[in-house]
């Protein structure tokens with residue numbers, strides 16, 4: 600019997616594919632909502648050869664990543680590890696593990712990502728209620744208390760850093776409230792990790808998730824996840840299996856814990872990358888890094904004000920990592936982002952959801968949170984605004 604090794608000529612032609620040039624990528628300054636530019640040291644780490652994902656050298660690397668992540672998040676949670684995938688995968692991991700069909704879940708919605716939490720929680724069978732704030736505002740402790748009293752949820756989900764609005768949710772006191780109401784607390788730190796103070800244990804947060812491509816200056820693809828003892832109790836007392844095999848922490852516990860038993864083939868090079876990104880965080884030190892992000896953001900805010908541009912969020916709740924800038928009346932927001940990209944190689948974001956067309960989103964995250972990046976952006980933005988009139 601002969602094996603047919605010829606490609607069907609009629610369906611897939613390879614003539615042009617054979618002559619595709621080697622990959623080239625334009626050099627951009629990524630000052631939007633993410634991804635941010637990856638630190639060159641992180642890119643260099645990714646470029647190493649993969650090793651086996653059960654190689655003792657790789658297992659040692661996993662330990663380091665876990666320890667570095669605990670530091671970055673300020674938590675002692677044993678169950679702290681990155682999951683393969685982008686921030687949404689880690690978001691899904693937090694919800695999938697602690698939601699059983701019929702569980703009451705309360706979500707604070709003051710932006711686009713609150714709505715994503717609502718959608719995901721519903722898919723795991725939760726009975727979801729919401730509280731709302733206008734896009735650009737944060738929740739008060741009193742509002743949260745009232746909502747916990749009304750809805751009696753088993754899980755409260757909040758977005759610490761709402762990338763669609765640029766709002767930082769104050770966290771003081773919320774964890775204690777959740778304990779009073781016997782409710783777990785999950786927070787989204789996708790746009791805060793590595794750039795904004797986070798104290799998971801002090802804040803009594805039970806579950807959190809993040810991403811690699813923003814404050815950590817790493818490419819997207821490996822996303823931090825953590826769960827504390829109260830969340831683990833919930834996992835261990837489930838009556839139903841976690842409805843997502845890949846993200847099931849009871850299986851992953853054996854892989855990331857002392858057993859090291861095979862669960863999935865780890866994205867080895869992404870582990871190199873996030874390890875290097877987190878090492879850079881530790882080398883700089885969290886406090887210095889947070890101060891750097893705050894100082895760079897304040898320089899941006901002052902520069903925008905000098906140009907007559909206003910921020911969308913009150914300074915008390917403004918994220919240093921992501922600033923929403925009001926589009927002045929009569930200015931074509933999309934023309935500005937297009938010109939910045941095409942003529943200056945700078946990416947900033949447009950408004951998302953309710954804020955579409957009303958704001959631009961400027962990210963100064965990780966190694967892009969530098970004074971000279973602000974100068975470059977403000978100079979380019981000034982030119983572009985003149986061009987568009």
Ligand SMILES: Cc1ncc(COP(=O)(O)O)c(C=O)c1O
Pocket residue numbers: 632633685686687688690712758760761762763787789790810819
């Ligand atoms: C606050 C927030 N949560 C969740 C996500 C989802 O992350 P990803 O796009 O990496 O899946 C994002 C993405 O920007 C985000 O900003």
